[in-house]
Amino acid sequence: MTTPDDTDDALALESQLCFALYSTQLAMNKLYRGLLRELELTYPQYLTMLVLWQRDRQTVSEIGEHLYLDSATLTPLLKRLEAAGLITRQRSRQDERQVEIALTEQGHSLRERAKAVPHAAGCAGQCTPEEAARLRDALHELRQRLDG
Template sequence: MNDDAANNSSWLKLDLQVCFALYSAQLAMSKVYRKLLKELGLTYPQYLVMMVLWEQDRLSVSEIGERLFLDSATLTPLLKRLEGMDLVLRQRSRPDERHVEVTLTESGRALRQQAEKVPEAVLCASQCSPEELVQLRDELHGLRARLATTD
């Protein structure tokens, strides 16, 4: 915190809140992604699911949820929409039918090539250097990890 924050008698000022800085930055970032992902026909949560599957195909719903910090109640409708778009296929696991496995379709694999331009466009929109964004990302990962231990 800067000296102004330390000397301030009220910590309840909006501009002093880390949560608001994160929230408003997320809104601005979402606006950038919304424009870029429109060309792919994806929402941001759908894009996240696809990125997980582009990294490693054939994952269970719970494995995808763990990577994205989402529960199955949130993830299932997303996966159904992606399946309706012919980007993924959901199948019950043969060894354990309680588990649903998700795999990319040919269309889902092909979409990756179009999506490869998204990170560079975000970098340009941010007007940050790659090093600055890496540092910010790492700090946010650290913050998330520390907050997760306060449960």
């Protein structure tokens, strides 16, 4: 019986799942950078807007849970979205330690322009909607397994 250490390609870069995920992430970021240029959003800002379009008025910590980001990473991103006029940040009346994020009218209206992004990304990847859904589901399952 051979073990991964016995094979010549066990440490080959192309054999690594982590590198396949990493290099795919780089390609996706490049793709989205082009798609989001017209919206004047970065990829992390786009993800944050997706969370808020799904449910407006969330705390920084709630948004962070959705995006797997801590508040130290999220706060500068939110400040830039606020400076762009897309969101407001306000201390919670119930708990001043919490900052609540809400979409502005401009943030709500950007949603219409953003609706084309997922389709354009899928077309660029030359995936059918079914293939994209299977891939997404497999990646969600992998993340859940890794999270334990």
